[in-house]
Amino acid sequence: MHNSLFELMNKQELILQIQQKKSFLCIGLDVDLTKIPKHLLTCEDPIFEFNKQIIDATHQLAVAYKPNTAFYEAYGIKGWQALGKTIDYINKNYPELFTIADAKRGDIGNTSAMYAKAFFEDLNFDAVTVAPYMGSDSVEPFLAFKNKTTILLALTSNKGGLDFQGLKTDNQELYKEVLKTALTWQNPKNLMFVVGATKADYFAEIRKIVPNHFLLVPGVGAQGGNLQDVCKFGLTKDCGLLINSSRGIIYAGNDENFAKAAKNEAFKLQQEMEQILNENN
Numbered sequence: 001m002h003n004s005l006f007e008l009m010n011k012q013e014l015i016l017q018i019q020q021k022k023s024f025l026c027i028g029l030d031v032d033l034t035k036i037p038k039h040l041l042t043c044e045d046p047i048f049e050f051n052k053q054i055i056d057a058t059h060q061l062a063v064a065y066k067p068n069t070a071f072y073e074a075y076g077i078k079g080w081q082a083l084g085k086t087i088d089y090i091n092k093n094y095p096e097l098f099t100i101a102d103a104k105r106g107d108i109g110n111t112s113a114m115y116a117k118a119f120f121e122d123l124n125f126d127a128v129t130v131a132p133y134m135g136s137d138s139v140e141p142f143l144a145f146k147n148k149t150t151i152l153l154a155l156t157s158n159k160g161g162l163d164f165q166g167l168k169t170d171n172q173e174l175y176k177e178v179l180k181t182a183l184t185w186q187n188p189k190n191l192m193f194v195v196g197a198t199k200a201d202y203f204a205e206i207r208k209i210v211p212n213h214f215l216l217v218p219g220v221g222a223q224g225g226n227l228q229d230v231c232k233f234g235l236t237k238d239c240g241l242l243i244n245s246s247r248g249i250i251y252a253g254n255d256e257n258f259a260k261a262a263k264n265e266a267f268k269l270q271q272e273m274e275q276i277l278n279e280n281n
């Protein structure tokens with residue numbers, strides 16, 4: 001299939017899901033064995049069992065899932081296997097869902113090419129998060145996968161995010177330089193950018209540089225970011241936003257009814273999103 005058609009399909013499928021589900025929710029699968037319900041710990045694969053139940057309960061309310069690889073790598077080979085089972089489960093049962101490996105990779109070219117192969121080919125994620133610090137040749141091996149999405153960190157949600165990203169270079173903050181420069185790299189259509197929900201005041205400026213690209217926005221829920229504030233300047237005609245919540249959804253309950261509790265939290269966010277989408281139509 002021609003590459004540009006691939007690009008179109010990937011993004012069009014996401015936009016279609018947003019329209020059908022009236023949601024632009026991404027659920028973060030950041031599984032911590034000290035936080036999941038105790039009864040799951042006797043299962044053969046507690047991490048996968050937890051994810052499976054969360055996904056089954058919430059897939060109609062969310063358009064994307066984002067396992068952060070740290071939470072799997074922390075458990076060694078068993079964790080990595082659980083990550084593999086989780087992505088396979090989504091791809092087999094809910095192929096319409098957009099999947100993001102939150103790995104924040106990026107290295108010299110030949111190493112990045114292997115990272116890209118790991119997440120796009122071996123695990124078969126739709127997208128991976130990448131740090132821009134090492135520049136063009138560290139990101140382009142990811143962008144070379146024309147049917148996949150590279151999500152570049154621009155302005156992160158954490159307190160230290162501005163330590164470097166906010167520094168002025170030629171009177172312009174570094175995160176703006178990242179956005180502008182990335183648009184000149186190969187296949188910029190395959191890019192999305194991370195902007196933290198805690199940085200709502202910056203969205204108007206960011207949209208001047210990337211008016212149409214999708215933004216992955218973590219930081220609502222546990223980190224205190226506000227959905228309405230983000231949407232005020234973040235929305236585009238295609239929505240253009242994926243709002244991630246991890247702990248706020250997956251740890252809403254910690255007994256036998258944990259998946260139902262997660263569904264309730266996801267539903268609250270979806271309802272808010274439906275209202276926002278209706279108001280902006």
Ligand SMILES: O=C(O)c1cc(=O)[nH]c(=O)n1[C@@H]1O[C@H](COP(=O)(O)O)[C@@H](O)[C@H]1O
Pocket residue numbers: 028030068102129155156157158194195196218219220221222223244245246247248
């Ligand atoms: O790339 C990310 O997803 C990310 C970028 C960022 O700026 N801030 C941020 O919190 N994240 C990730 O998004 C998730 C947020 O989790 P919660 O704070 O539990 O909703 C974690 O997996 C973080 O690693």
